Amino acid sequence: MVVDNKAVVSYINVLKEDLAIFRIKPNEGQVPDFKPGQFVTLGVNVPSEGKVIRRAYSIASPPQQKKYFELIIRWVKKPVPGRLTTQIFDKKEREDVFWVKPTGIFTINEKLPSGDPDNRRLVLIGGGTGLAPFVSYSLHLKAVGSKREIIVLHGASYVDELSYRDLLAGLEEESLDKGKDVWNFRYRASISRPQEWFNRSWSGHTGRVETFLRPKPGMDKSPLEELVGETISPENTS
Structure with missing residues (x-):
């Protein structure tokens, strides 16, 4: 049986007309324990349908964040307005929603099949809103003092869809300041429509996010391998 818990929308950051960051604050108690990479089911009461509509969303905040x-x-x-997302985008701060406790198996491998600690670098590749679990991974690993090398690769059509660009660039800057022996993190983004007027300020990598994994014409290594300085293999990368 699904148990709907009450919450409020405590914060909304609209990045563009159809993309926003929401914070959902439980009405009672703290955010329960969960693992980075899991999702929470969000629900909204739709009077016209006489029921609560629910959808699952990956959590971008780390487990250490207990307020929201x-x-x-x-x-x-398109092709028709989403039943739940349309309701969510109509919400204002402090309005009510429901949530169901987090679950999911898209979590970090901490051990190898042999049982030994998995110290391989993490390469986290996401497009659009698929970045969310990797933000949670990164903030969690930083909070617990992980020494693993972490590389986040994010692809989007437009610059304003790089939803956590400032946060992730800040994590990389902190890595450069403190040294990789303390915090080893790098972030790279790619824009797939560089010719569009809205992307006129972009001077970084272009193409879909998977182009980080393919060598450019005349090159032996992919952009990712150039970044890490070695060939990517299952032995050194998770």
Whole structure:
């Protein structure tokens, strides 16, 4: 049986018309324990349908954040408006929603099949809102003092869809300041429509996010391998 818990929308950051960051604050108690990479089910009462509509969203905040869940949500507008996302984007701060406790198996491997600690670098590749679990991974690993090398690769069509660009760039800057022996983190983004007027300020990597994994014409190594300085293999990368 699904148990709907009450919450309020405590914060909304609209990045563009159909993309926003929401914080969902439980009405009672703290955010329960969960693992980075898991999702929370969000619900909204829709009077016209006479029921609560629910959808699952990956959690972007780390487990250490006990005041709220942070979610990055895209408003589904085509081919027809999304039943839940349309309701969510109509919400104002301090309005009510429901949530169901986090679950999911898209979590960090901490041990190898042999039982030994998994100290391989983490390469986290996401497009659009698919970045959310990797933000949670990164903030969690930083909070627990992990020494693993972490590389986040994010792809989007437009610059304003790089939802956590400032946060992740800040994590990389902290890595450079403190040294990789303390915090080893790098972030790279790619824009797939560089010719669009809205992307006129972009001077970084272009193409879909998977182009980080393919060597450019005339090159032996992919952009990712150039970044890490070695060939990527299952032995050194998770």
